[in-house]
Amino acid sequence: MKILDGKKVSNDIKNEIAEVVSQMKENGEKVPHLAAVLVGNDGASLTYVGSKVRSCKRIGFESTLIHLPSETTEAALLKEVEALNNNDAIDGYIVQLPLPKHIDEEKVLMAVHPDKDVDGFHPTNFGKMALDMESFIPATPYGIMELLRRYDVDTQGKHTVVIGRSHIVGRPISILMSQKGKAANSTVTLTHSRTKDLEVFTKDADIIVSALGVPDFLKGDMVKEGVVIIDVGITRVPDDTKEKGYYITGDVDFAQVSPKASYITPVPGGVGPMTIAMLLKNTLLARERHNNRKNA
Ligand code: GUN
Numbered sequence: 001m002k003i004l005d006g007k008k009v010s011n012d013i014k015n016e017i018a019e020v021v022s023q024m025k026e027n028g029e030k031v032p033h034l035a036a037v038l039v040g041n042d043g044a045s046l047t048y049v050g051s052k053v054r055s056c057k058r059i060g061f062e063s064t065l066i067h068l069p070s071e072t073t074e075a076a077l078l079k080e081v082e083a084l085n086n087n088d089a090i091d092g093y094i095v096q097l098p099l100p101k102h103i104d105e106e107k108v109l110m111a112v113h114p115d116k117d118v119d120g121f122h123p124t125n126f127g128k129m130a131l132d133m134e135s136f137i138p139a140t141p142y143g144i145m146e147l148l149r150r151y152d153v154d155t156q157g158k159h160t161v162v163i164g165r166s167h168i169v170g171r172p173i174s175i176l177m178s179q180k181g182k183a184a185n186s187t188v189t190l191t192h193s194r195t196k197d198l199e200v201f202t203k204d205a206d207i208i209v210s211a212l213g214v215p216d217f218l219k220g221d222m223v224k225e226g227v228v229i230i231d232v233g234i235t236r237v238p239d240d241t242k243e244k245g246y247y248i249t250g251d252v253d254f255a256q257v258s259p260k261a262s263y264i265t266p267v268p269g270g271v272g273p274m275t276i277a278m279l280l281k282n283t284l285l286a287r288e289r290h291n292n293r294k295n296a
Helices: 006-026 043-059 074-086 105-111 123-130 139-150 170-178 198-204 254-260 271-295
Strands: 033-039 062-068 092-095 159-163 187-191 207-210 227-231 235-238 246-249 261-264
Touching: 006 043, 006 139, 006 271, 033 043, 033 074, 033 271, 043 062, 043 271, 062 074, 074 092, 074 105, 092 271, 123 170, 139 170, 139 227, 139 271, 159 170, 159 198, 170 187, 170 207, 187 198, 227 254, 254 261
Parallel strands: 033 062, 033 092, 159 187, 159 207, 207 227, 227 261
Antiparallel strands: 235 246
C-alpha cells in the first residue's frame, strides 16, 4: 500500500508556483491576485478561506478577503461580485460555498465572470471543461487528477467508480477521468444516492473516488484487492477529547480499506491540500490569461 501524499505534492506545486511568481517579480510584472468572498461565519468555511489566503501569502500572490455578515442580501452580494468582475487588479476570485439559505447560489455563481472564475463553477467553464477546451477546472477534481498524474497511477482502461454526483467533485471528476490523457482514459461509473447495489460497483472498481461526506462509509469488504482509493470526504466529527472539539475524517474506513489498497489518500493530508494548490494554480493561469488578453 502506497500513500498518495497530498500534503507533500501540494507543497511541491506551491514551490513551483512560488518560483514562477519570483520570476514575475524580477521581471517587474504584476503578480497574481486572488480574492475570496466569504458570507457568514461557518466554521469550516472560515478555516478553508483562511488557509487559501495564507497560502497566497506564502507563494507571493496578492490576496484580498471580503468577509460579509451572514445577513448580507443577495443583491448586496451580487454587487460585490460585479465590483470584482470590474476590478482590473483582481485576476481571479472565489465565492466560498455554502452561502446562507436566503441567497440563490446558482444566481451568484452565474454572475462571476468566467475569465475570473478560478473555481471553475460557471457554466461556461464547466461546459468548456466537458468539451476538452481551455477552461478553469474545479480545484478538487483538478487536484485529484494532478495527484494521480504525479504518482503515475495507471488509470487507462481501468474501471473508476465515483461515489457522489455533486457539481463540485463527483460530476466533474467523472468527466475528467473519462477524457483522453494522463490519469484519464478510464471507464467511469458515476454512482449516487439512488444507485442500487452500490457494492456491486465498488467491488468491481479498480479506482474509487468517494465524495459522499459520510464518515467511514467505505468498508474493507466493499473493495477488491489492489484498489486505488481517493477519499474526498472531509467530515468534522464532534469529539470533546480533542482541543478543537472535533476530529476530521474521510468517507473511507482507512484501517479496513488501506491493507487492500495499492494506493490510498489519507484524510487529512490527501485531497484537501491539493484543492488549495490547484486553486493557486488556476489563479496563476488567470493572471497569465489576463495578461495575454491585455497584450492581444
Ligand atoms: N466549498 C467547498 N469546496 C469549495 C470550493 O472548492 N470552492 C468554493 N468556492 N467553495 C467551496
